[in-house]
Amino acid sequence: MLSNKPSVSFEFFPPKDDAGVEQLWNSIKALDKYSPDFVSVTYGAGGSTRERTIAIACEIFEKTGYRTIAHLTCVGSTRSELEEILLQYRKANIHDVLALRGDPVGGPSAEWTPTLDGFNHADELVQLAIDMDGFNVGVAAFPDGHPASQHNFEQDLQVLLNKERLGATFAITQFVFDCEKYLQLTQALEDAGSKLTVYPGIMPVTSFKQISRMLELSGGTMPPAMMAQFESVSADPEATRELGVNIAAQICRDLYAAGATGFHFYTLNNSQATQQVLDKLIDLFPNK
Numbered sequence: 179m180l181s182n183k184p185s186v187s188f189e190f191f192p193p194k195d196d197a198g199v200e201q202l203w204n205s206i207k208a209l210d211k212y213s214p215d216f217v218s219v220t221y222g223a224g225g226s227t228r229e230r231t232i233a234i235a236c237e238i239f240e241k242t243g244y245r246t247i248a249h250l251t252c253v254g255s256t257r258s259e260l261e262e263i264l265l266q267y268r269k270a271n272i273h274d275v276l277a278l279r280g281d282p283v284g285g286p287s288a289e290w291t292p293t294l295d296g297f298n299h300a301d302e303l304v305q306l307a308i309d310m311d312g313f314n315v316g317v318a319a320f321p322d323g324h325p326a327s328q329h330n331f332e333q334d335l336q337v338l339l340n341k342e343r344l345g346a347t348f349a350i351t352q353f354v355f356d357c358e359k360y361l362q363l364t365q366a367l368e369d370a371g372s373k374l375t376v377y378p379g380i381m382p383v384t385s386f387k388q389i390s391r392m393l394e395l396s397g398g399t400m401p402p403a404m405m406a407q408f409e410s411v412s413a414d415p416e417a418t419r420e421l422g423v424n425i426a427a428q429i430c431r432d433l434y435a436a437g438a439t440g441f442h443f444y445t446l447n448n449s450q451a452t453q454q455v456l457d458k459l460i461d462l463f464p465n466k
């Protein structure tokens with residue numbers, strides 16, 4: 179019997195129409211049986227979903243009682259607008275935020291354009307949320323390195339450590355497809371005396387085209403041999419899904435064996451692949 183069962187958490191995005199709302203709630207209901215330790219709600223690129231993110235994060239929290247982490251980015255917002263959003267969360271009893279910089283329109287490698295009276299980097303948002311009191315602050319982590327720092331591991335490590343010094347207590351990573359890179363990051367944090375809880379981001383791939391686009395947009399990477407495996411079945415949706423589920427389950431097992439304490443699933447508001455992965459890991463969750 180395993181003594182430390184891993185945490186399970188799910189990322190959702192704010193839907194844009196009624197059909198999307200129905201799909202989101204169907205997914206939340208289907209995933210409820212895995213008793214998530216928390217869920218997170220993304221904030222649209224360029225701050226585009228500000229109102230919808232706030233509304234859906236509050237609704238999820240009210241209806242489910244799950245610990246709900248609201249993503250928040252600095253893109254296009256002034257300091258006082260960000261403060262106002264945080265106040266809304268505090269009023270709604272949401273005390274967890276993922277403090278992010280967000281990306282310029284051209285993606286993570288494009289040139290950053292600061293907003294007048296806004297923030298240049300996520301560390302300033304971490305500081306704001308900590309100064310406002312009552313927030314448990316999380317941040318993004320990049321096992322592959324962040325594209326804007328040309329994947330400079332040491333620089334990104336120092337950025338993370340600085341955010342922890344400012345008060346962040348946890349980090350969620352970009353998709354993990356290479357366990358070694360996740361372990362390199364967590365080992366480097368540990369060596370530096372960090373106590374950050376780092377949740378690896380798990381993406382069960384269901385479409386080669388979609389994951390290729392997502393990697394391009396996020397600046398993430400996948401080992402070439404794995405990419406080739408997905409490419410070889412790309413014309414067959416069922417084979418792609420099966421491969422994606424098997425790979426995600428194996429990544430979870432490898433991460434867990436190496437000491438990861440939880441898995442954060444990028445659900446894309448669709449529960450099926452995440453359920454299939456979790457059902458393959460049932461032995462890791464004796465009481466769920």
Ligand SMILES: Cc1cc2nc3c(=O)[nH]c(=O)nc-3n(C[C@H](O)[C@H](O)[C@H](O)COP(=O)(O)OP(=O)(O)OC[C@H]3O[C@@H](n4cnc5c(N)ncnc54)[C@H](O)[C@@H]3O)c2cc1C
Nearest residue numbers: 220221249278279280286299300318324326327350351352
């Ligand atoms: C788990 C996760 C969830 C995400 N959710 C969202 C979301 O909901 N909405 C969204 O729009 N995007 C989201 N993103 C994407 C994220 O906003 C981008 O990857 C963005 O480019 C970086 O965000 P950051 O918070 O790491 O920024 P930063 O910490 O500001 O880092 C950006 C770059 O600047 C460098 N840097 C950081 N601080 C400093 C400093 N003080 N001085 C100089 N250089 C510095 C870093 O090394 C890095 O290269 C998410 C990413 C992850 C991993």
